[in-house]
Amino acid sequence: MAESQTSxxxxxxxxxxxxxxxxxxxxxxxxPGAVLDCLExxxxxxxxxxxxxxxxxxxxxxxxxxHSILFDQAFRLFFRKRGYIEQLIAxxxxxxxxxxxxxxxxxxxxxxxxxTGGLKECExxxxxxxxxxxxxxxxxxxxxxKDFAQMTAAEIAAAKHAIAKLAxxxxxxxxxxxxxxxxxxxxxxxxxxxxxxxxxxxxxxxxYLGPREKEPPIVALLDISGSMSQYTRLFLHFLxxxxxxxxxxxxxxxxxxxxxxxxxxxxxxxxxxxxxxxxHVADWSGGTRIAxxxxxxxxxxxxxxxxxxxxxxxxxxxxxxxxxxxLGFEMDRLHRSCRRLIWLNPLLRFDGFEARAxxxxxxxxxxxxxxxxxxxxxxxxLVRALSGAPAKGYDPKTMLKQVA
Amino acid sequence: MTLTPLPTSIDAxxxxxxxxxxxxxxxxxxxxYLALRMGRPLFxxxxxxxxxxxxxxxxxxxxxxxxxxxxxxxxxxVSAAVYEWNYGAQMIAIRLAEAEGEGDRERIEHDVxxxxxxxxxxxxxxxxxxxDGPPVLLIxxxxxxxxxxxxxxxxxxxxxxxxxxxxxxxKAAHPPIVVITSNRTREVHDALKRRCLYHWxxxxxxxxxxxILRAKxxxxxxxxxxxxxxxxxALRKEDLFKVPGVAETLDWxxxxxxxxxxxxxxxxxSDTLGALLKYQDDIARLDGSKVKALLDEVKSELRAAE
Numbered sequence: 001m002a003e004s005q006t007s008x009x010x011x012x013x014x015x016x017x018x019x020x021x022x023x024x025x026x027x028x029x030x031x032p033g034a035v036l037d038c039l040e041x042x043x044x045x046x047x048x049x050x051x052x053x054x055x056x057x058x059x060x061x062x063x064x065x066x067h068s069i070l071f072d073q074a075f076r077l078f079f080r081k082r083g084y085i086e087q088l089i090a091x092x093x094x095x096x097x098x099x100x101x102x103x104x105x106x107x108x109x110x111x112x113x114x115x116t117g118g119l120k121e122c123e124x125x126x127x128x129x130x131x132x133x134x135x136x137x138x139x140x141x142x143x144x145x146k147d148f149a150q151m152t153a154a155e156i157a158a159a160k161h162a163i164a165k166l167a168x169x170x171x172x173x174x175x176x177x178x179x180x181x182x183x184x185x186x187x188x189x190x191x192x193x194x195x196x197x198x199x200x201x202x203x204x205x206x207x208y209l210g211p212r213e214k215e216p217p218i219v220a221l222l223d224i225s226g227s228m229s230q231y232t233r234l235f236l237h238f239l240x241x242x243x244x245x246x247x248x249x250x251x252x253x254x255x256x257x258x259x260x261x262x263x264x265x266x267x268x269x270x271x272x273x274x275x276x277x278x279x280h281v282a283d284w285s286g287g288t289r290i291a292x293x294x295x296x297x298x299x300x301x302x303x304x305x306x307x308x309x310x311x312x313x314x315x316x317x318x319x320x321x322x323x324x325x326x327l328g329f330e331m332d333r334l335h336r337s338c339r340r341l342i343w344l345n346p347l348l349r350f351d352g353f354e355a356r357a358x359x360x361x362x363x364x365x366x367x368x369x370x371x372x373x374x375x376x377x378x379x380x381x382l383v384r385a386l387s388g389a390p391a392k393g394y395d396p397k398t399m400l401k402q403v404a
Numbered sequence: 405m406t407l408t409p410l411p412t413s414i415d416a417x418x419x420x421x422x423x424x425x426x427x428x429x430x431x432x433x434x435x436x437y438l439a440l441r442m443g444r445p446l447f448x449x450x451x452x453x454x455x456x457x458x459x460x461x462x463x464x465x466x467x468x469x470x471x472x473x474x475x476x477x478x479x480x481x482v483s484a485a486v487y488e489w490n491y492g493a494q495m496i497a498i499r500l501a502e503a504e505g506e507g508d509r510e511r512i513e514h515d516v517x518x519x520x521x522x523x524x525x526x527x528x529x530x531x532x533x534x535x536d537g538p539p540v541l542l543i544x545x546x547x548x549x550x551x552x553x554x555x556x557x558x559x560x561x562x563x564x565x566x567x568x569x570x571x572x573x574x575k576a577a578h579p580p581i582v583v584i585t586s587n588r589t590r591e592v593h594d595a596l597k598r599r600c601l602y603h604w605x606x607x608x609x610x611x612x613x614x615x616i617l618r619a620k621x622x623x624x625x626x627x628x629x630x631x632x633x634x635x636x637x638a639l640r641k642e643d644l645f646k647v648p649g650v651a652e653t654l655d656w657x658x659x660x661x662x663x664x665x666x667x668x669x670x671x672x673x674s675d676t677l678g679a680l681l682k683y684q685d686d687i688a689r690l691d692g693s694k695v696k697a698l699l700d701e702v703k704s705e706l707r708a709a710e
Contacts, residue, residue, distance in 0.1 A: 063598065193495075
C-alpha cells in the first residue's frame with residue numbers, strides 16, 4: 001500500500017517536473033525550487049477539479065502577469081488528454097492510497113509517451129502561433145530578421161571604456177533616503193549617541209546625515225526603421241553596454257511596432273544580446289510609425305517604467321510618414337510622464353540640417369533637449385554627444401524659431 | 405480566547421471572503437488558501453482599484469486578526485519600517501546614570517540599548533506574538549519604494565526575523581500572514597516574487613461585478629445596477645488610457661444612488677463621468693454622442709438578455 005502511494009507520488013512529481021521543463025522551454029523562469037513548491041502546494045491544496053489544479057500550478061509557476069498566457073497555453077497542451085488530470089488528481093487524494101494496489105491503469109505507457117511527445121509538440125505549436133500573429137498584423141510591414149556583424153574585442157573594450165565616462169545631463173537625482181555625510185543638514189542621532197557613549201556621555205559629538213543621490217533609471221526608445229538601419233548596430237551595442245554598467249535600464253525598439261527587449265539585451269555577451277534582440281523583433285528596417293509606437297509605450301509601459309525620475313532617450317530621426325496631431329499628442333504625454341526627455345537625432349550630424357520635416361517639427365516642442373551626434377562612427381562620439389551640457393544652437397526652442 | 409481557524413479548503417476560503425462581502429473568483433481563493441496553508445506571503449499585482457488592499461483587510465476582519473499596514477513610499481527606510489531607538493528617553497537615561505555616579509560605560513550602553521527604548525514599527529510589530537493569533541501584515545504598494553528596501557524584505561519574508569544590531573535577532577514564534585500589493589509602476593525583482601505566491605487581480609466579469617456592486621451598495625435598484633455594470637464593462641473595451649476599476653464602479657454607483665437616479669440616461673452619464681474616468685483625454689474622447697451610442701448598445705443587450 002505504502003509502495004503504491006510512493007509510486008503514485010513519484011509519477012505526479014515526474015509529471016510536474018516535465019511540465020516545469022516545458023514552461024522553462026517556453027521562457028518562464030522556473031527553477032527547481034518552484035517544482036518543490038508546486039508539489040507542496042498540491043499536497044496541501046487537496047484539489048477537487050481541473051480548475052483548482054490549474055490555479056494551484058498557476059500560483060506557484062507564474063510570477064509575472066504576462067506569463068499567464070504562456071502558462072495557459074502550456075497547460076492546455078500538456079494536460080490535453082481527457083481524464084488525465086482527473087487521474088492525476090486521484091493519485092493525490094488520500095483515498096487513492098487506501099484502495100488495494102491496482103495494476104497500472106491502461107494507457108499509462110501511452111500517457112508517458114504523449115507527455116514526452118507533447119513537450120516537443122508544445123514548442124512547435126507555439127512557434128506556429130507566433131508566426132500567425134505576425135502575419136495578421138499588417139501587410140505593410142516589412143518583416144525580417146537582422147544579422148549583426150560580430151563585435152571585435154577592441155570594440156567591446158572601447159565601448160566599456162567610453163560608457164564609464166558617460167554622464168547624462170542631470171544624471172544624479174536626490175532620493176529621499178539619507179546617508180552619512182560630513183557636512184549634512186540633519187543630525188544623525190543614532191551615531192551621535194553611539195559616539196558620545198564612548199566618552200561616557202560627557203561630550204556630545206554631532207554626526208550628520210545628508211540626502212543620498214543616485215542615478216535615475218534610463219528608458220531608451222530606439223527607432224529601428226529602414227532610415228535608421230545603418231546606426232542600429234551601434235546604438236544596440238551602446239544600449240547593451242549601458243545596461244551592463246547601470247542598474248535600471250529599459251530598452252524598447254520600434255519600427256512599426258513596439259518591442260521590449262530589456263531581457264534580451266541584458267545577456268552578458270554583446271553578440272548574444274544582439275542576436276536575442278534580433279530574434280525578438282520582427283520589424284527590422286521597415287517603415288516607421290512613431291506615433292503609434294509612442295502610443296503603445298504610453299499606454300502599456302509608461303506607468304510601469306517611468307517611475308522614480310526616469311530619463312527617456314528617444315533615438316530616432318523623426319521621419320514619420322504620416323505626421324498628424326496624434327504624434328504631437330503622444331509626444332506631449334511622453335514628455336509629461338518622464339523627468340527629462342532627450343532626443344538623440346543622428347540626422348543632425350549633417351551640417352545645415354533644419355527641422356523641416358513635419359514629423360520633426362511636431363516633435364520638437366515636446367523634448368527637453370535635442371542632441372546632435374557629430375561622429376557616429378564610434379561609441380566615444382556617442383557618449384560625448386550624450387554627456388555634458390547641450391551644444392548651443394541645438395536648443396529645441398531656437399531650432400523651432402529658425403524654422404518659423 | 406479562541407482563535408478563528410484557518411479555512412480548510414478552497415471552498416471554505418471562498419465562503420470566508422464572501423462573509424465579509426468580498427466576492428472573489430475561484431483563482432484568488434485557491435492562491436489565498438495555498439498562501440495560508442503553506443505560510444507563504446501572497447503577492448497580488450493588478451491595476452489600481454481592483455481590490456488588492458481589500459484582500460488583506462477582509463482577511464484580518466474575518467479571521468479576527470490584527471491588521472498591520474506598512475504603506476510603502478519612496479525613501480522608506482529601516483527607522484520607519486522596522487524600528488527606531490527612542491533617543492530622547494535614551495539621553496535622559498544617560499544623564500540620570502551620570503547623576504547617580506554610574507561610570508561604567510558598558511553598563512550604561514547595555515541599559516540604554518534595551519527593549520525598553522525600542523520603538524517598534526510595522527515590520528517588527530508583525531513579528532510579535534499576539535493573543536488573537538499571528539497578525540495580517542499588509543505591505544502596500546511595494547513598487548513605490550526602491551530596490552534596497554525590497555532586498556531588505558527578503559530576510560524578513562524568508563525567515564520572519566529582523567536583526568537589530570544592538571539587541572540581536574528577533575524571530576517570530578508564529579509567522580504573520582503577509583499580503584504584498586503592487587500597482588506595477590515598476591517591476592519588482594524576481595528574487596522577492598520567488599518567495600511569494602503570485603496572483604494577478606484583473607477586472608471582474610459582468611456577473612461577478614454585479615455581485616460585488618450589490619454587496620457593496622445594498623440600496624441600489626436592480627435595473628440601475630445592471631445598467632451600471634454593463635456600461636462599465638462596455639467602457640473597458642474602449643480604447644482608453646485608464647479604464648475604470650471596480651472601485652470606480654462602486655463610486656459611480658454610489659454617486660448615482662445619491663442623485664436618486666433609477667435608470668441611466670446619456671445626460672446623467674455625461675455629468676457623472678468624472679467618477680469613472682480620471683484622465684481629461686479619456687473624458688474628452690467620450691463625448692455626448694459616444695455616450696449615447698454606448699448606452700443604447702448596453703440597453704439593447706440587457707433587453708435581449710431578459
